[in-house]
Amino acid sequence: MDLPAMHQNQQCIYPQVFWTNSSAVSGSDCAAPGLCRIGIVSHQDVCPPLHVPKRKRHQQSNKDGTCLCFLVVILLNLLALTGVGLAMFQIVRLQQELDAATELSSSGHMPPSPEMLKGLSNGTAEKKVKRRAHVTGKANQKSLPLEWESSYGHAFLSGVRYENRGLVIDEAGLYFVYSKVFFRGQDCTNQPFDHMVFKRNPAYPGIQVLMEDRKMNYCLTTHMWGKSSYLGAVFNLSRQDSVYVSVSEIKLVNSEESKTFFGLYML
Structure with a gap:
């Protein structure tokens, strides 16, 4: 223009x-x-176009990175606090359940455990029975094997049957079998006498010896004497096994329940 x-x-x-x-x-x-x-x-x-200096762009990037790290740290702290809170809640709840169970147990009203209820519902409560027996000496022995008292005094049966002078096993497993016999006599002859524990099973003929002991030189004078023989060991018994005790001199056996007894229990 x-x-x-x-x-x-x-x-x-x-x-x-x-x-x-x-x-x-x-x-x-x-x-x-x-x-x-x-x-x-x-x-x-x-006047060419102005450009933002690179230093300012780097400063802006550093500022953004610092903010991001700060947010990550805050989130990690929140997660840690949440985990601690949940753990404390579980501990408090378990402590309350333990206190309640202790109170019920002390009052005698402890409810059955889920495992026991499951066993009862499946008809397997019999497996919970502790299989054991303890029988004591019986006076006036006439024949062998030895006869025992199964329900008087210290004697008892639990999951084991007493039949025909023997203890009958209804469940196979490991059992500790023991027997103690106290021998007493008027004269000292030093004649050896034997103490033996054996078993029978309808599936096998004859007997199987489990333990045995022989006493010799048990007296020194001609007066009254007494001697104990004890046997005990672990055996793998089968179903329908019957365990017995026998001696060589039945007339020398003392029948006191604290001196002569026989028993077993399942491990």
């Missing part, structure tokens, strides 16, 4: 600008914005 008349009559006072390439103008030339306003040169040629 045409310049105003005032500028036509007067000599132009604007400096002459010579361009060799686009790099001739430095960042300081942008300090004379008048050149751009009057249209001698374009703003794009004299």
